Amino acid sequence: MNYREVFNIRVIFFDTETSGLDCRSCKIIELAMLTVENxxxxxxxxxxxxxxxxxxxxIYEITGISNEMLVNEGLSEEEVAKDIRKRLSPDTLMIAHNAQFDLSFIFQLLARHYPDDAYDIVKEVKWLDTMTVLKDRKKYPHKLIDGVNHYGLEKVNFHRAIDDTKALYNLTLAMKDERNDLADYIRIFGYNPKYGVSGVRFPFIKYWPQPFRCNDGRMVGEDKILPERLNQGIR
Known part of the structure; x- marks a missing residue:
């Protein structure tokens, strides 16, 4: 399946802000989804x-989100879970930066409200992690802001979910224009072998070690991108 075939389907660029880092004990406090068709x-x-x-x-210092904002402006978890479920379908490609983190939190939210269906809901969707792609494009570091700076994109208010999705959208377009191989990374997440896979480990995602490249700033050659290394069993 080539890039054009994949990106003819609906694409949702998404990001979460959370009450902490552990998806099992912490929760989503802001969810943003930027939906693109054609x-x-x-x-x-x-x-x-x-x-x-x-x-x-x-968390307030990091995100600027206060308890008052959540109480006065926030939807219930049940409402947000319903909104997510309504948008996730087999013809949807979900794109996030460090998607393992956001996917884990979304799954745990769905599991609290749709315990019998949560796994099947996320299993049927296509997932793309732009951090995994970025690690094959530039040297360390690889946060979203680093990708934005690397490609000279417009700065946004990072640590707010909706602004991050807009930056993510532009980053994805920049990486697509640079090299047309994003489809190869669908359902393939790289991880730092020093720390392993964090969050929930999903059987429908292929995880593969992807060490940071600190010294070489060049793009990885087409024959050495993470999907190719996985296919060849090269760690």
Missing amino acids: GKIIEDYDEFVNIGEPISHR
């Missing part, structure tokens, strides 16, 4: 989530 943005979804418990001052 190259046009058709929906700009951005909602706070009232998780029914206070968030720490540290």
